[in-house]
Amino acid sequence: MRFAALLLASFAAQQALAAGPPVDFEILTDPGLPVTASQEWYQALTKLGVTGLRIRSGGGEPGIDNRGTAEKPSYKVTGVLTADNTLHVPGGKFGPRDSGKLRKWLDKLGDRGAEGVTQRPVAFGLTPSELQRVSEDLMQPVGSSTRGRGALAVAGAIAQRLQIPFVLEDGAKRALADVKVVEEMKELSCGTALAAVLRPAGLVLVPEHPRGGELTYYVGRPRPGREVWPVGWKPEGRAADRLPALFDMLNVEIRETPVADAAVAISGRLEVPILYDYNAMALHGVDPTTTEAEVPAKRMSYSRVLARVLHQAGLEYQLRVDEADKPFLWITTLKPAP
Structure with a gap:
């Protein structure tokens, strides 16, 4: 079933709910x-x-x-x-x-x-059991290739794996149709992947339970003061415990290599997915595919190599984890985005 059809059907089901239980x-x-x-x-x-x-x-x-x-x-x-x-x-x-x-x-x-x-509401105004239900739903792996596919198709494939229905804001389908997914997110969880797919289209994912309705995922434009589902989470504990290979030492020399290519090579050696903050990069005019990295021959950790390579394009990396606690690298700009 196509993504838009899924969302339309779930919205209709929501409108048809009874007034309430006796x-x-x-x-x-x-x-x-x-x-x-x-x-x-x-x-x-x-x-x-x-x-x-x-x-x-x-x-x-x-x-x-x-x-x-x-x-x-x-x-x-x-x-x-x-x-x-x-x-x-x-x-x-x-x-x-x-x-x-x-x-x-x-x-x-x-x-x-x-x-x-x-009980007091927790994140997103949900009850504790509702938030647990959302977390377990979004914890599922994407399970299919995303690289090179349209964002609308990828979002639709993810939606079909989830149990909680969607409500789609007007214009969201059109916004997704204009975006292509560059990274491979097959092994990431659905929540992190979907948030990453929606972000370049100017869209966000919000779990919500509207009055008189049912628990749903809202996909639409961000609103001031409204919580949105993030692209991954800051891990608990030390980075060295979450991704030990990041601190392994190696002999390295990089010359006349695009920053994006160098970052992909490092993430491949670390066997960890890499996701880019395209919104922040567009805002600050950063393009890692056109900036070349230069690292003189030296022995250093993967962490220092990656940080040095990214810095040359005005970027930095953050170690994050998805809903299933799987680590990945989030690449964003040194200058903060609003």
Whole structure:
């Protein structure tokens, strides 16, 4: 299936989602609660669409029980109404005038389940389990050759390997059609590769869970203040532990060799993929294919050779890892990009 068709289908599926799972409510009242409070809360919750509402006296703790399945949840919420007329539920407490806040709580419960109302969002506004699901999905290897192929075809091949659906911004398909992938990313994970493929087209990858929708990958233009999925991650620990060969010594002499060719030769010896920050290079007018590297005969580490070669073109390397913790070299400009 073509990439655009995949995205269109997933978007249509998202729009067709039901309003939300059913929510039954049982409220346990504390002694001393005003007589009229129970009736007021019954009317307020009924207006919010709560079904199976039951209010009774008795002790207990707030809780949420999913009596359905993960795919088709049906929640029973136990709330405690204290003597000060405050309704306590997991992850929140509400007064008689907080119907708007309670509506948001119910919506979040329907969208995200119990975790959504009891745990703080982490990266990308996702719950911990959603972020774990995204990480595991994007951890899969690309598995097919990318070098020399169009970015739209590569992105489509990656999309077919992933479980979470896509939403494509208007114009994104056209932007991808104008880009060709230069590097081989077959052995990298899908998240890092897809972020790298989208970047030269001016696009970003954003995992998100919009209200009333489902967990999706958004592909579109970056927006100020919005997190985007990065091209790899800074590894934990020392670089020497992640890529020991980078610090092996060798006798080297490089003359009249394009910087790009020298970098590819070094990455080949290190058996590690190499990716370029084309956006930063275009911004600063850097072209490693036209700048020649010169390194006099000397014995030094691969790390020093690579740094010296790249510096002559106004570049530097960063050791990064993909979602599966596989190291690769990210080549970017010495001058930072905005």
